[in-house]
Amino acid sequence: MSENSDQQAESSAHQKRPAKAGLLRRLAALLYDAFLVLAIWMVIGYAIQYVLGTDTNQIIDGKPTTSSFADALYFLMEVATASTFYIWFWRRTGQTLGMIAWRIKATSADGSIMTLKQAILRFVLAWPSFWCFGLGYLWMYVDTNKDALHDKYSGTQVIVLPKNARPF
DSSP states (O other), X not given: OHHHHHXXXXXXXXXXXXXXXXXXXXXXXXXXXXXXXXXXXXXXXXXXXXXHOGGGEEEETTEEEEOHHHHHHHHHHHHHHHHHHHHHHHHHTSOOHHHHHTTEEEEETTSSOOOHHHHHHHHHHHXXXXXXXXXXXXXXXXXXXXXXXXXXXXXXXXXXXOTTOOOO
16 A cells, blocks of 8 residues: 555656756747847947947958957857846746747756856856757757756756746
8 A cells, every 4th residue: 555655646746847848849949039139139239330330340352351359349249148148037037038938947956046156057058068069958868857968067957837837
C-alpha cells in the first residue's frame, strides 16, 4: 500500500512540474524578439548617425566604409541595447515580448524570477550557444532536464505556460 501511495505522490509531483520549452518554440520567440531589437538598433543607429553627421561614412571603391569610432560606437550600442532588452524583461516578468507570444517563460531553476547575476550570465552564454552552430541549444536533446547549455550554466530554465496564463 505504501509503495502505491509513493508512486502516486511522485506521479502528481511530476505532473505539477511545468513542461520545458522545446527548441522550435524558443527559436520562434527569439525571431520575434530579433525584430524588436533590430527596430531599436535602427532608431538608435539613426540617432547616432544624426549626431555624428554623414561625414563619418564614405564610399571607397564602391564599398561603404565607416569611421572606426562610429563602428565601435554602433557595436557598443548594439550590445548595450540587446543586453538591456533581454535582462530587463527576464528580471521583470521572465518573458520578452516574443516569449509572451509563444507562451514561454525564463525562470530560475526553482521557478522564481531570475537574479541579475543569472540574467547576465544567461545573456552572455546564450550568444555562443546560438552562434556555435546552435550546439548550446541542441544540447537540449541530450540533457535529461531538456535544458540548453546556457540554461544549465546560469541555473535557469525555460518553461511552457498553460494556455490560460496571463502575461501581466
